[in-house]
Amino acid sequence: MRATRLMTILLLNALGIVLFLSWYLPPEHGFWFGIDKAVFFGFNNQMVTHPLFALIVAITNFRGFDAVSLLAMGLLYLSIWRRETPEARRRMLAIGITMLLTAVVLNQLGHLLPVKHSSPTLFFENVHRVSELTGIPAKDASKDSFPGDHGMMLIIFACFIWRYFGFSRFLIATAIVVIFSLPRVMAGAHWFTDIAVGSLSVVLVGLSWWLLTPASDVLVNWLYRKLPGKYKPVT
16 A cells, blocks of 8 residues: 555544544534534524425435435436446446445444434424424434434445546535435434534545555455356456
8 A cells, every 4th residue: 555545544534533523522512512503493493484495304304205315326326337338337236236335334333433312303392393394204303313324325425436436426426415415404303413523434434444445446356256147257
């Protein structure tokens, strides 16, 4: 591993650790709590004064809407897939499987952090629940919201896109992250920091060692060789 690559990994790890500790160590989470409170009540009050906004928040937090985020990621992947050769498509399949396995492992590791707290809709009193305002069974509360699972999966997807398919496609993936992680925050099912601190810090530390070293390529190449189907490489 080149020294510059190792330095990048260590800097990303330091950034992730400092980010987490800046939230975890101060009493009542320091300045982050003020940001969290402002973000939550900003959206929560808007749902009362603007019924259409509440309806949009409810729809985008309905369980079935998660399929839309999967569709958005799938369409981006498909747009890349259609331009590739059969051999490259086989490699894309290996990358996709590696990405899913990575997301599962990092999500489990993230929940080993010594943190457990309820979503803002359960933390604050006299708040508005979008499910009650609209009658739609939306996800607007969580007894353990840190780190944000949904946001972490989206961030991991964006990082894999950058690593294997370039920066321009990463920008599209980043837009997907923002668009589909924001509804959980608007509904109060997650604090802003569940994603901006929790999900991001786990990804900065864990994914840097996976994507900026040959580790992910080792698994991708192994799957590329071992997966059944056409265009298997000749060994």
